[in-house]
Amino acid sequence: MISNNKMRIRGFKMWWIAVLVLACCALGSNGVQAMNLTVKPSEIPITIGYGGKNVVIKGTTSEPGEVIIKISSKTEAARFKYKGKAAGLFWMKIGDIEYKPVPSVYKIYSSGKIDEILNANERASYYIGYDSLENMVQIEGGPKNMDKDLWFKQLVKFKEENGLYGIQEGAVKFVSDNQFECKIHWPFQAMPDDYKIEAFLVKDQHVLDKADTMLKVKRAGIVKQFTSLAFGKPAVYGVMAIVIAMIAGFGVGMVFKGGGAH
Amino acid sequence: MHIYLPIALTSVNIYLLIGLGLLIGFLSGLFGVGGGFLMTPLLMMIGIPPTVAAATDANQIVAASASGTLAHWRLGNVDFKMGLMLLIGGFTGGAVGVHIIKILRATGGADFLIKMTYVVMLGGVGTFMFFESLNALRKAKAAPSKEEKKEVKKSSGGFLNSLPLQIYFDKSGVTHSALLPIALGILVGVLAAIMGVGGGFLMVPVMIYLLRMPMHVVVGTSLFQIMFTCVEVTFLQSYSNHTVDIILAILLLLGSTIGAQIGTSLGKKLKGDQLKILLAMLVLGVTIKMILGLVLEPSLLLAHAGGH
Numbered sequence: 001m002i003s004n005n006k007m008r009i010r011g012f013k014m015w016w017i018a019v020l021v022l023a024c025c026a027l028g029s030n031g032v033q034a035m036n037l038t039v040k041p042s043e044i045p046i047t048i049g050y051g052g053k054n055v056v057i058k059g060t061t062s063e064p065g066e067v068i069i070k071i072s073s074k075t076e077a078a079r080f081k082y083k084g085k086a087a088g089l090f091w092m093k094i095g096d097i098e099y100k101p102v103p104s105v106y107k108i109y110s111s112g113k114i115d116e117i118l119n120a121n122e123r124a125s126y127y128i129g130y131d132s133l134e135n136m137v138q139i140e141g142g143p144k145n146m147d148k149d150l151w152f153k154q155l156v157k158f159k160e161e162n163g164l165y166g167i168q169e170g171a172v173k174f175v176s177d178n179q180f181e182c183k184i185h186w187p188f189q190a191m192p193d194d195y196k197i198e199a200f201l202v203k204d205q206h207v208l209d210k211a212d213t214m215l216k217v218k219r220a221g222i223v224k225q226f227t228s229l230a231f232g233k234p235a236v237y238g239v240m241a242i243v244i245a246m247i248a249g250f251g252v253g254m255v256f257k258g259g260g261a262h
Numbered sequence: 263m264h265i266y267l268p269i270a271l272t273s274v275n276i277y278l279l280i281g282l283g284l285l286i287g288f289l290s291g292l293f294g295v296g297g298g299f300l301m302t303p304l305l306m307m308i309g310i311p312p313t314v315a316a317a318t319d320a321n322q323i324v325a326a327s328a329s330g331t332l333a334h335w336r337l338g339n340v341d342f343k344m345g346l347m348l349l350i351g352g353f354t355g356g357a358v359g360v361h362i363i364k365i366l367r368a369t370g371g372a373d374f375l376i377k378m379t380y381v382v383m384l385g386g387v388g389t390f391m392f393f394e395s396l397n398a399l400r401k402a403k404a405a406p407s408k409e410e411k412k413e414v415k416k417s418s419g420g421f422l423n424s425l426p427l428q429i430y431f432d433k434s435g436v437t438h439s440a441l442l443p444i445a446l447g448i449l450v451g452v453l454a455a456i457m458g459v460g461g462g463f464l465m466v467p468v469m470i471y472l473l474r475m476p477m478h479v480v481v482g483t484s485l486f487q488i489m490f491t492c493v494e495v496t497f498l499q500s501y502s503n504h505t506v507d508i509i510l511a512i513l514l515l516l517g518s519t520i521g522a523q524i525g526t527s528l529g530k531k532l533k534g535d536q537l538k539i540l541l542a543m544l545v546l547g548v549t550i551k552m553i554l555g556l557v558l559e560p561s562l563l564l565a566h567a568g569g570h
Binding site: 047048051052079080081082083086089090092093094096097154155158161162188189191219222224230235238240241245246248249250251252253 | 273326377499562
């Protein structure tokens with residue numbers, strides 16, 4: 001009896017321990033998985049009337065804190081012509097300059113000033129902020145004895161003017177303690193590609209948690225057809241371009257006579 | 263209202279493009295120039311990559327010049343014989359010019375040469391035409407009755423008259439050796455290829471001053487010639503570089519074909535010298551803009567790779 005009771009108590013304990021462990025695991029994994037991230041729409045078709053797209057990024061965090069969202073493409077080499085003074089007199093393109101590796105698109109949105117909410121080491125390791133890009137980039141070509149910082153800033157300026165780079169501090173809003181939202185206008189200049197969206201929960205200068213999702217930008221409809229024709233059957237495409245132009249030109253000429261323009 | 267351009271990979275405002283087409287087509291019908299020297303930089307300003315801007319512009323000029331040629335042909339302003347000879351020269355010169363550019367690119371310093379050729383040619387041609395037509399207009403004011411005397415003067419020296427294959431061009435009312443328009447065609451073709459333009463603004467003064475053709479016939483014949491040059495360019499650019507954007511071309515030609523008709527009918531109402539001085543002012547304006555662009559420090563020191 002006694003031993004039976006002991007067994008029962010031991011079994012009961014074991015059961016409780018199992019429940020506790022499970023609960024802990026659940027809590028623990030809850031801590032990791034609680035941060036989630038969605039983007040709407042997650043696919044953007046580039047059709048003939050495309051002029052960029054309004055996109056909403058939403059997510060939840062496991063606890064209150066600051067949020068940084070990064071949208072970026074794969075890194076690659078970016079080639080440009082650089083301008084300088086030729087013959088010491090005239091500004092013109094005088095040579096090639098190459099930056100690598102750099103993302104073609106790099107957008108940061110945050111709930112606060114990124115320099116203040118996250119420490120420099122983690123900004124560098126998660127590639128958050130232009131400084132982190134500048135640290136990893138190599139510049140080839142360009143003028144002799146060039147100032148790397150100045151020429152990196154030129155790249156950022158070029159990309160920002162094209163809507164491809166940007167840092168918007170304060171663009172991430174909290175709708176409740178642990179629900180955030182960020183409304184952006186996706187730039188039409190961004191090429192068709194798969195873009196990674198990452199969200200970081202930041203507290204006391206450190207990244208506590210992160211989540212990611214993808215945004216796919218694809219050609220569709222007539223845009224897709226024209227592109228495949230231009231690259232797949234360039235001779236047909238060329239003749240088509242000429243025929244359309246000829247018909248339009250002579251057609252309008254005929255119409256003007258028919259309308260008695262003079 | 264926006265539209266996405268599949269080859270240029272950018273989104274643009276439809277009305278802006280139609281308006282741009284209308285303006286350039288108007289100038290084209292009025293002066294017999296393709297307008298590439300104006301259109302390509304304007305397209306680049308609204309975000310079209312330079313290579314796509316130049317190639318698509320050639321496609322659009324096919325339409326504008328077809329529309330203009332038809333209008334001028336009805337007015338009896340197209341000298342087909344002269345046009346064909348200039349074309350033969352132009353095609354040859356174009357091929358030579360493309361080759362020269364390739365060699366220059368390989369040795370470096372091509373951009374400098376291109377820009378300088380551009381400024382010197384535009385500036386020289388513009389200044390010369392401006393003062394020449396200003397003088398003519400002044401003289402015409404002093405003695406209005408003499409203004410319409412037709413210059414049937416034989417081309418300058420005995421050397422040109424001694425060349426073989428002398429032909430009378432009845433539409434233009436001039437006699438030249440067939441070799442002269444062919445040689446001038448080659449010259450313009452080489453320069454146009456180096457500068458990456460159709461060459462209308464060079465061909466027009468060549469026809470006026472060296473071939474001594476009447477201004478109205480010059481405009482019609484130039485458009486006829488440009489149409490063929492641009493057909494060739496459109497095909498080659500589509501075939502080897504994939505840089506022609508049909509959607510962009512269609513938007514531009516909606517405006518430019520109509521603009522060419524309006525330009526032609528306005529040109530009918532103006533005198534030859536008035537047309538010349540207006541074209542000269544336009545060319546000088548573009549030259550000044552280019553010089554400013556060369557002298558003032560640009561706000562951005564990077565540019566798209568490719569094109570010039």
